[in-house]
Amino acid sequence: MTDIWINMGPQHPMTHGLFNLRVRVDGEIIVDANPLLGYLHRGVEKLCERRDYTQIIPLMDRLCYVSSLTWSHAYCLAAEELMEIEIPERAKYLRVIALELQRIASHLMWLAAFGPDVGMFTAFLYAMREREYILDMLQMMSGARMNQNYPRIGGVRNDVPPEFTDKCLKVMDYFDGKRKQYERLFDDSAIFLMRTQGVGYLSKEDAMDLGVTGQTLRGSNVPIDMRTHDPYEVYDQLDWEVQVEKDGDCYSRYKVRMNEMWESTKIIRGALKKMPKGPVRVKPPKRPKGEAFRRTEDARGEALIYIVGQGETSPYRVKVRSPVFANLRAAPVILKGNTYADLLAIMGSIDVCIGETDK
Amino acid sequence: MIDLYGISYGIGKWFMGIIAAILDFFGQWIQPFQGLADWLMRWETLNVLAITIQVVIVFLFVSIINLFIIMWIERKMYARLHTRRGIMLPLPFRKVQKGTGFLQNLADGMKLIQKENITPKNADKWMYHIAPAIIATTSILVFVAIPLSETFVVANLEGGLIFVFAILAIAPFAVLVGGWASNNKFTLIGGMRGAAQMLSYEIPLILAAVGVILLAGSLNLVDIVIAQQQTIWFGIPLILGLLVFLVAIVAEVERLPFDIPEAEAELVEGWATEYGGMRFGLIFVAKWVRTYAGAALITILFLGGWSGPILPGEIWFIIKSYIVFIIIVWTTWSLPRTRMDQVLEIGWKRLLPAALISIAIAAALKWVGWF
Numbered sequence: 001m002t003d004i005w006i007n008m009g010p011q012h013p014m015t016h017g018l019f020n021l022r023v024r025v026d027g028e029i030i031v032d033a034n035p036l037l038g039y040l041h042r043g044v045e046k047l048c049e050r051r052d053y054t055q056i057i058p059l060m061d062r063l064c065y066v067s068s069l070t071w072s073h074a075y076c077l078a079a080e081e082l083m084e085i086e087i088p089e090r091a092k093y094l095r096v097i098a099l100e101l102q103r104i105a106s107h108l109m110w111l112a113a114f115g116p117d118v119g120m121f122t123a124f125l126y127a128m129r130e131r132e133y134i135l136d137m138l139q140m141m142s143g144a145r146m147n148q149n150y151p152r153i154g155g156v157r158n159d160v161p162p163e164f165t166d167k168c169l170k171v172m173d174y175f176d177g178k179r180k181q182y183e184r185l186f187d188d189s190a191i192f193l194m195r196t197q198g199v200g201y202l203s204k205e206d207a208m209d210l211g212v213t214g215q216t217l218r219g220s221n222v223p224i225d226m227r228t229h230d231p232y233e234v235y236d237q238l239d240w241e242v243q244v245e246k247d248g249d250c251y252s253r254y255k256v257r258m259n260e261m262w263e264s265t266k267i268i269r270g271a272l273k274k275m276p277k278g279p280v281r282v283k284p285p286k287r288p289k290g291e292a293f294r295r296t297e298d299a300r301g302e303a304l305i306y307i308v309g310q311g312e313t314s315p316y317r318v319k320v321r322s323p324v325f326a327n328l329r330a331a332p333v334i335l336k337g338n339t340y341a342d343l344l345a346i347m348g349s350i351d352v353c354i355g356e357t358d359k
Numbered sequence: 360m361i362d363l364y365g366i367s368y369g370i371g372k373w374f375m376g377i378i379a380a381i382l383d384f385f386g387q388w389i390q391p392f393q394g395l396a397d398w399l400m401r402w403e404t405l406n407v408l409a410i411t412i413q414v415v416i417v418f419l420f421v422s423i424i425n426l427f428i429i430m431w432i433e434r435k436m437y438a439r440l441h442t443r444r445g446i447m448l449p450l451p452f453r454k455v456q457k458g459t460g461f462l463q464n465l466a467d468g469m470k471l472i473q474k475e476n477i478t479p480k481n482a483d484k485w486m487y488h489i490a491p492a493i494i495a496t497t498s499i500l501v502f503v504a505i506p507l508s509e510t511f512v513v514a515n516l517e518g519g520l521i522f523v524f525a526i527l528a529i530a531p532f533a534v535l536v537g538g539w540a541s542n543n544k545f546t547l548i549g550g551m552r553g554a555a556q557m558l559s560y561e562i563p564l565i566l567a568a569v570g571v572i573l574l575a576g577s578l579n580l581v582d583i584v585i586a587q588q589q590t591i592w593f594g595i596p597l598i599l600g601l602l603v604f605l606v607a608i609v610a611e612v613e614r615l616p617f618d619i620p621e622a623e624a625e626l627v628e629g630w631a632t633e634y635g636g637m638r639f640g641l642i643f644v645a646k647w648v649r650t651y652a653g654a655a656l657i658t659i660l661f662l663g664g665w666s667g668p669i670l671p672g673e674i675w676f677i678i679k680s681y682i683v684f685i686i687i688v689w690t691t692w693s694l695p696r697t698r699m700d701q702v703l704e705i706g707w708k709r710l711l712p713a714a715l716i717s718i719a720i721a722a723a724l725k726w727v728g729w730f
Contacts, residue, residue: 006544013624028548028699117624119615119696125441185693191616192695340548341698344624 003031006340010039014344016113017354021331021347028339033332040358048318053079053153053284056318061147063320064356067106067299068147069098069138071356074296075318076151077232078305082292083153083284091155092233093275097168098141098150099233100264100271104175105134106299107261110351111182114254117348118195123185130178133171140164155281165272172265179262186254196251200334200346203248210330213323214301215260216350219253221246226297238270250342253349287311293319300324300351322356360672362510363413371408375399413513414503421502421651425677426644429651429684430464436685437692467640474636482633483540490537491634491641497529498645501652506581508665508672519580520572523656524565527611530649531557534613534620538630549630552699553613553620559706560610560617566714567604570597570721571660574730584664590730594661600717601661603710605687608653610702612646615691619699654683 009020018039024032044063048056060075061068073095080087108131115123135145141160142150150157186192202212207220217224225242227235243259245252293306301323308317327350334346379396386393398404431446438445446460478484504519504526506512516522531553538550571593572578575586587593594601610617621629628634631642658664658679665672667679697705724730 004544008625013627025548115695119618119622119624120694122437122441122692125443129442189694191697194701195695195698339698339700341619341622341625341696 002026008343009036014117014347015354016352017357019328019352019354019358021343023335023340023343025340028341030335030338030340030343033335033343035328035331037328037354037358040354042359044359045318045320048315050314052313053286053288053315056315057151057153058147058149060320061149062355063322063359064298064300064353065146066109066353066355067102069102069150070106070296070298070303072149073099073151074294074298074303074305075307076153077296078292078294078307079153079288080284081294082290082307082309083288085154085282085284087155087282088279089234089276090159090278091280093271094141094156094160094280095151096233096235096238096271097268097275098138098148098156100267101134101137101141102148103299104261104264105131105138107257107264108134110257110348114348114351117344118192120185120192126181126185130175133174137164137168137171140167152281154284155279157281159280168268168272172268176262176265182258186258193251195342195345196249196254196349197247198249198251199342200250200338200349201248202330202334206333207248207330210333211326212301212330213326214298215253215256216327216330217301218242218244219256219349220248226295226302230295232294232296234271234274235267237274238267240267240270250345250349257351286313295321298323298356300353300356301327303356320356320359322359324351324353324357328352328357360508360510363416363512364409364510367412367416368405368409370412371405372400375405375408410513417502417513418499421499421648422644425651426647427461427464429647429681430644431459431461432681432685433647433688434463435460436688440689440692468637471637471640476638477635479541479543479633481542483542486536486540487633488638490533490540491638491645493533493536494530494645495641495648497526497533498648498652501526501649502655504580505652505655505659506584506664507676509581509585511673512581515581516579518578520568520578520583520660523580523652524568527649527652528557528561530645534630537634538620541630541633543633545626545628545632546630549620549622549626549632552622553630555699556610556613556617556619556702559703560607560710563603563706563710563714564607564611566711567600567607567717568660569714570600570717573718573721573725580659580664584659584666586730587663588666592661592663592666594663596724597661597717597721599713599720601657603714603717604657604661605683606705606710608657609687609690610706612649612653614646614650614687616694616697617702618696619702622696624696650687651680651684654680654687657683 003024003026006023006025007020008023009015010018015021020036022034022036023030044059047059051059056075057072060072063071108127112124112127115121138148139145142148202220204220204222207217207222221244223242223244228242240263243256243263245255288309289311291308293304295302295304303323304321306319307315310316331347331350335343338346379399382392382396386396435445446463447458448460448463448466478487501523503513504516504522534553535550538546538553571583574593575583577583613620621631631639634642658676662679665676667675
């Protein structure tokens with residue numbers, strides 16, 4: 001049979017965002033794949049050069065609507081490094097709580113997309129049901145359900161209301177209680193295991209050579225998590241573990257993400273317990289000079305922000321390094337040799353977010 | 360028991376009687392009308408009319424009443440599985456947003472009918488238009504041979520089971536034709552998958568029914584149920600055959616664990632991508648009709664058909680087939696999709712041996728003399 005090129009995208013149920021995955025198939029076997037970006041390019045990096053340091057925060061929120069808080073936080077960290085300021089202890093804890101809530105919400109959104117990818121629409125509504133409570137918590141913290149605009153250079157925008165701790169613990173209890181339901185829906189389903197185990201294998205060497213980050217890397221048995229590898233905020237003072245799986249297939253990546261969600265609830269509980277009282281924000285200087293970069297663990301991997309300041313109110317250059325861009329680069333390597341039907345499971349397990357990839 | 364033929368004959372005779380009386384009245388002056396009236400009241404004419412009315416009644420039952428009920432059951436059922444309420448369209452002209460949503464499917468159908476019939480520019484027009492028609496007609500035609508009770512049946516065929524399998528096996532060809540004629544890469548892959556999938560389930564499906572044929576000693580669907588009334592439901596000794604048949608019928612109607620030809624995630628809508636408007640509606644509705652046909656077949660072959668106490672046979676049949684349908688819906692919405700090679704593997708490595716064991720059990724039971 002002759003090979004054919006199939007354009008999956010820019011409008012296709014598989015693409016969670018606007019990009020075109022060109023796939024060359026021989027019958028059902030994928031011979032070649034070629035992701036094409038550029039359909040969602042907004043020029044965020046250029047826009048940053050015409051804005052104040054504070055005005056960039058909401059812009060960074062729009063990088064990825066699924067996990068916006070992690071991006072604005074990464075920018076704030078880099079800006080703080082540039083301005084050489086230390087933020088109050090309480091703000092650090094609040095940031096950790098917000099980040100982990102955002103991580104859970106993002107992973108639930110991924111699960112909601114991954115379920116229909118392998119043909120289980122029920123998973124979509126289950127994940128969305130839980131995400132609602134997490135978003136309620138974020139709303140309580142910041143006032144917005146999405147694009148929160150919560151971190152500030154020098155702390156966070158506002159303190160949480162007094163009833164937040166109780167409500168958040170309640171939500172965490174509820175969410176932990178749902179763990180069994182997910183395990184019964186996914187891990188106990190023989191068809192789900194058939195679809196994910198041994199599919200989309202990425203070896204440890206390939207993963208490191210291709211610069212893959214995040215859950216895709218940890219699914220290939222490389223225990224690198226920026227929260228411990230290059231600690232920021234108060235992650236090193238909290239009790240939690242980096243999630244690693246050995247097999248390097250779709251199931252490992254799925255498992256890493258699922259375990260991370262339960263790990264995040266542990267972090268949030270710990271942070272709520274340890275959180276000290278005090279101010280949540282300090283005033284930053286206006287015209288910093290120099291350059292700084294910080295990397296953080298985004299919901300999808302290693303996010304890096306590099307800022308160059310020239311003593312003006314706006315930065316000279318802001319560079320965003322997206323984790324999905326690196327992971328998407330590895331997609332053709334993983335896809336080759338798999339069947340066309342497995343493409344969904346593989347691309348789903350990479351967790352593509354085009355907003356931050358195309359910038 | 361409702362005597363379908365008797366009722367149809369009665370309706371036909373009553374209707375024809377009125378016409379014949381009028382013709383007879385005018386026959387006083389116009390001689391040929393009397394001959395026409397005599398011809399109308401002859402048995403041969405009334406028989407043809409009765410059969411036509413039978414078909415119309417079954418068609419109305421299958422495609423109007425029953426279809427709306429099963430669509431409603433499915434949509435409500437999986438909505439509850441998703442922890443939501445499902446369709447809630449109220450009766451027309453009522454402003455309150457609460458209700459059972461029974462008429463939602465009617466509204467959806469109205470919307471689909473109003474849509475433009477788009478034919479892709481490079482499609483093979485004849486084949487493209489004929490494929491949904493083949494699927495819809497064959498799906499409804501199955502019910503000609505399926506008896507709701509001893510007397511509620513259009514055609515009590517000697518080889519009824521073979522007829523049903525033959526008709527059910529036509530639709531995958533229409534999938535291939537429709538997929539190929541649409542001239543689109545997604546539909547082509549979907550159609551090819553449909554053809555490949557047929558290889559995996561068709562043989563276990565028929566082999567699972569062979570055990571029943573052995574026990575009943577007949578291919579006639581009415582005789583199979585009567586044999587179960589005299590002994591026990593074949594689903595009890597042939598539980599293995601029942602399970603194989605259930606899995607194979609889900610693959611046959613291309614429902615979710617096996618809806619590979621229209622895997623909506625990778626193939627957009629699979630072989631039906633290019634169909635729009637009521638053609639898409641026909642394909643969708645035919646899937647439900649075929650699912651119900653599968654549930655009805657399981658009821659007849661394994662669950663004793665219309666046998667049951669107190670209630671009339673037809674009611675028992677419908678209750679049982681709806682329960683089977685609900686089980687199919689339940690599995691559909693709680694399982695992910697399999698892959699093409701995995702379906703072949705399930706069909707040939709799991710279902711086929713299980714079906715053969717089921718036949719061996721049936722043969723052994725027959726040999727011992729229990730049936």
